[in-house]
Amino acid sequence: MAVDAKSVKELRRISGAGMMDCKKALTDAEGNVDEALKLLREKGIKVASKRAHRQASDGLVYAYIHSPGKLGVLVEVNCETDFVARTDEFVEFCKLTAMQIAASDPLYVSREEVPQEVLADEKNILQKQLDGSGKPDNIVEKIVTGRLDKFYSEICLLDQEWIHDSSAGTVNDVLLALIARIGEKTVINRFARFSIGS
Amino acid sequence: MAVDAKSVKELRRISGAGMMDCKKALTDAEGNVDEALKLLREKGIKVASKRAHRQASDGLVYAYIHSPGKLGVLVEVNCETDFVARTDEFVEFCKLTAMQIAASDPLYVSREEVPQEVLADEKNILQKQLDGSGKPDNIVEKIVTGRLDKFYSEICLLDQEWIHDSSAGTVNDVLLALIARIGEKTVINRFARFSIGS
Numbered sequence: 001m002a003v004d005a006k007s008v009k010e011l012r013r014i015s016g017a018g019m020m021d022c023k024k025a026l027t028d029a030e031g032n033v034d035e036a037l038k039l040l041r042e043k044g045i046k047v048a049s050k051r052a053h054r055q056a057s058d059g060l061v062y063a064y065i066h067s068p069g070k071l072g073v074l075v076e077v078n079c080e081t082d083f084v085a086r087t088d089e090f091v092e093f094c095k096l097t098a099m100q101i102a103a104s105d106p107l108y109v110s111r112e113e114v115p116q117e118v119l120a121d122e123k124n125i126l127q128k129q130l131d132g133s134g135k136p137d138n139i140v141e142k143i144v145t146g147r148l149d150k151f152y153s154e155i156c157l158l159d160q161e162w163i164h165d166s167s168a169g170t171v172n173d174v175l176l177a178l179i180a181r182i183g184e185k186t187v188i189n190r191f192a193r194f195s196i197g198s
Numbered sequence: 199m200a201v202d203a204k205s206v207k208e209l210r211r212i213s214g215a216g217m218m219d220c221k222k223a224l225t226d227a228e229g230n231v232d233e234a235l236k237l238l239r240e241k242g243i244k245v246a247s248k249r250a251h252r253q254a255s256d257g258l259v260y261a262y263i264h265s266p267g268k269l270g271v272l273v274e275v276n277c278e279t280d281f282v283a284r285t286d287e288f289v290e291f292c293k294l295t296a297m298q299i300a301a302s303d304p305l306y307v308s309r310e311e312v313p314q315e316v317l318a319d320e321k322n323i324l325q326k327q328l329d330g331s332g333k334p335d336n337i338v339e340k341i342v343t344g345r346l347d348k349f350y351s352e353i354c355l356l357d358q359e360w361i362h363d364s365s366a367g368t369v370n371d372v373l374l375a376l377i378a379r380i381g382e383k384t385v386i387n388r389f390a391r392f393s394i395g396s
Contacts, residue, residue, distance in 0.1 A: 061270030061392045063261030069283070072259030074272035076392040085267070192390030194259045194274040 007033050015040045056185045060085045064098035073098045075191040080184040090186075093178050096164050097157075100171060101191050106157040109188050114155065122151050157188065205231050213238045254383045258283045262296035271296045273389040278382040288384075291376050294362050295355075298369060299389050304355040307386050312353065320349050355386065 003026040011022040011033055017040050025043070029035035059078035066072065075098045079085055108114055126144045133140070153159040158172040168174050171188075179186050201224040209220040209231050215238050223241075227233035257276035264270065273296045277283055306312055324342045331338070351357040356370040366372050369386075377384050 057395055059394050060267045061263060061394060062267065063263050063270050063272060065259060065261050069258045069260065072261050072272050072274075074261060074270050074390050074392055076270075076394065078394070190392060192272050192392075194272055194388060194390075196257050196259060196274065196276070197255050 003027055003031060007031060007036075011036050011040070056080055056187045056189075058082050058085050059186075059189070060090065060094050062091070062094035062098050064095065064102055066102050070196040071102055071194070073101045073191060073193045075101060076189040078187045078189050079182070084182050084184050087182070089178070089182065093174070093186075096162075097171065097188060098191075100160065100163050101157060101193050103163050104157075104160050105193065106160055106191075107155040108157065109190065110158045111152050111156050114152070119148075122148065157191070201225055201229060205229060205234075209234050209238070254278055254385045254387075256280050256283050257384075257387070258288065258292050260289070260292035260296050262293065262300055264300050268394040269300055269392070271299045271389060271391045273299060274387040276383075276385045276387050277380070282380050282382050285380070287376070287380065291372070294360075295369065295386060296389075298358065298361050299355060299391050301361055302355075302358050303391065304358055304389075305353040306355065307388065308356045309350050309354050312350070317346075320346065355389070 003023055007026055008019065008022050011017070011026060012019065014033075015022065015037055017025070021040060021043070022036070025036035025039040026033070028039055056078035058081050059076060061074065061076050064073045064075075075094060077090070077094045077097065079090060084090055123144065126147050127140075130140045130143060135143070149159075153161070153170070158170065158175070160171050162168040162171055162174045168177075175186060175188065201221055205224055206217065206220050209215070209224060210217065212231075213220065213235055215223070219238060219241070220234070223234035223237040224231070226237055254276040256279050257274060259272065259274050262271045262273075273292060275288070275292045275295065277288060282288055321342065324345050325338075328338045328341060333341070347357075351359070351368070356368065356373070358369050360366040360369055360372045366375075373384060373386065
């Protein structure tokens with residue numbers, strides 16, 4: 001059916017959606033503006049969830065070889081679009097992250113990747129170091145938590161201090177700042193670090 | 199203790215070792231040339247076994263990024279000395295191998311790395327495909343072996359055809375030819391292959 005131009009205008013004003021989307025929604029809703037708005041919202045939610053699903057499926061694979069070729073890093077950083085992946089800022093982040101991995105030798109990207117056994121072993125060691133210290137349990141717990149944070153900051157890339165600028169905080173802080181600037185979900189997906197003789 | 203210059207001279211002549219090593223061995227052997235020679239030999243054996251252990255402990259980490267950065271490969275190729283690792287021929291082999299990995303997407307370097315479960319699964323599938331074919335067991339076995347070779351040539355780098363020159367045979371053939379020319383043990387140790395969206 002043909003839709004009323006006034007309704008389209010109103011729907012556009014309320015929904016902020018484009019002309020074609022509003023026309024289609026009004027057609028589907030048989031001219032009812034409230035129904036059409038609902039349809040647009042549902043579609044919007046679908047778009048958002050589709051977007052959430054698609055999030056960070058583009059990106060860049062970046063390689064850094066530390067001269068003279070005895071140490072190399074390959075890192076995959078994902079973002080949402082090729083457009084962002086090609087920007088100088090994104091490429092620079094990938095490069096600096098690869099150099100960070102080369103210098104700081106993390107074992108995992110994030111805390112979530114640390115295997116349970118590794119974590120349990122570390123907790124055990126920390127606990128044993130504090131056994132018989134005579135400190136109350138709640139203090140021991142705090143100390144263990146603090147030392148675990150330190151442990152994570154050694155083995156997890158995102159928890160490491162950003163080596164290129166100590167005032168920038170952790171790698172994760174720098175990543176969050178990048179996301180805020182470029183406006184796309186960005187994820188350090190994986191890395192490999194090969195060193196001759198290791 | 200100070201050591202006798204004549205003993206040092208004699209020890210150098212017998213052992214062929216350097217002045218400082220002979221002096222040290224004589225000191226440790228309290229001036230006894232036979233004992234000192236034994237010490238030098240022991241040390242020599244240690245050096246040799248250390249070398250055997252060190253074999254292919256140098257090499258190169260090489261990166262290949264397939265333009266425009268959606269696919270990347272990092273490969274570690276080991277040889278015995280930095281001297282060889284820096285030669286054009288070695289670097290070229292690393293580069294072509296990295297490109298091979300990018301193009302042919304192997305999962306393992308060699309057959310030995312294929313997990314037993316993966317192999318058992320594949321054998322099962324092949325066996326089932328031939329069940330009820332009416333072929334004698336020895337023929338079935340031959341067919342399975344042939345198909346397993348094909349399977350390996352798809353997933354194992356060393357079994358893959360060298361993509362840069364089909365007359366060169368497999369990657370392993372090209373590696374063996376390289377070893378024959380450069381005269382050093384050479385090993386493709388490991389690789390990583392990252393592809394955006396995989």
